[in-house]
Amino acid sequence: EIVMTQSPATLSVSPGERATLSCRASQSVRSNLAWYQQKHGQAPRLLIHGASTRATGIPARFSGSGSGTEFTLTISSLQSEDFAVYYCQQYNNWPPYTFGQGTKLEIK
Amino acid sequence: EVQLVESGGVVVQPGGSLRLSCAASGFTFDAYTMHWVRQAPGKGLEWVSLIRWDGGSTNYADSVKGRFTISRDNSKNSLYLQMSSLRTEDTALYYCAKDMYPDSSGYYGPGDYWGLGTLVTVSS
Numbered sequence: 001e002i003v004m005t006q007s008p009a010t011l012s013v014s015p016g017e018r019a020t021l022s023c024r025a026s027q028s029v030r031s032n033l034a035w036y037q038q039k040h041g042q043a044p045r046l047l048i049h050g051a052s053t054r055a056t057g058i059p060a061r062f063s064g065s066g067s068g069t070e071f072t073l074t075i076s077s078l079q080s081e082d083f084a085v086y087y088c089q090q091y092n093n094w095p096p097y098t099f100g101q102g103t104k105l106e107i108k
Numbered sequence: 109e110v111q112l113v114e115s116g117g118v119v120v121q122p123g124g125s126l127r128l129s130c131a132a133s134g135f136t137f138d139a140y141t142m143h144w145v146r147q148a149p150g151k152g153l154e155w156v157s158l159i160r161w162d163g164g165s166t167n168y169a170d171s172v173k174g175r176f177t178i179s180r181d182n183s184k185n186s187l188y189l190q191m192s193s194l195r196t197e198d199t200a201l202y203y204c205a206k207d208m209y210p211d212s213s214g215y216y217g218p219g220d221y222w223g224l225g226t227l228v229t230v231s232s
Contacts, residue, residue, distance in 0.1 A: 034217070034218035036153075043224055044145075044153065044222055046218055049208060049218050055220060056220075089155075089218055091216060091218055094155075095155075095158075095168065095169065096167075096169045096170070098155065100152070101152050102153075
């Protein structure tokens with residue numbers, strides 16, 4: 001099973017600043033990596049697939065990068081609605097699909 | 109508009125059984141693999157199971173293998189999860205999700221649409 005590790009667990013950033021979230025895979029997942037945003041009491045929302053492709057309707061301030069075992073989600077200028085929990089997920093080697101434990105992005 | 113609506117979540121005793129349903133609309137249901145993903149209270153996401161477009165292939169997380177059965181009825185645009193021998197650690201919000209790639213593509217990917225979930229509580 002591929003283990004996904006996200007860092008940091010909590011990230012405090014001011015509105016308008018850049019946020020950088022990391023995700024590491026225990027073995028290569030090539031570019032088969034997705035990022036989700038989950039707000040309190042809501043279902044996860046797909047942001048990024050293929051490590052760097054924005055899903056339909058996702059603003060350009062969200063960008064993903066990386067391949068193999070190291071991935072990054074960058075939010076270029078944080079808006080109030082971006083404060084949420086973010087999860088990465090690999091879909092290269094399955095079953096099982098595996099998620100990271102999440103990064104909580106909070107207002108500084 | 110794609111919609112996924114889960115139902116069937118209740119409070120059940122350890123060892124009990126339960127069937128969850130997911131009603132799908134707004135897309136060609138029988139063209140896509142479907143997933144169940146769960147989230148324990150205050151915890152992260154855990155993939156549970158998937159089923160191919162025709163029900164001919166299924167996969168499960170080790171934590172539920174042998175206890176849960178995924179199925180679908182394409183004539184009713186519905187996905188199901190039969191849960192048995194339930195444990196307290198199965199307590200979670202259960203989401204159904206649509207795979208983003210049609211089965212005909214040969215690719216399997218993340219869930220691009222998710223329902224709001226149905227809460228299963230296993231407690232005596």
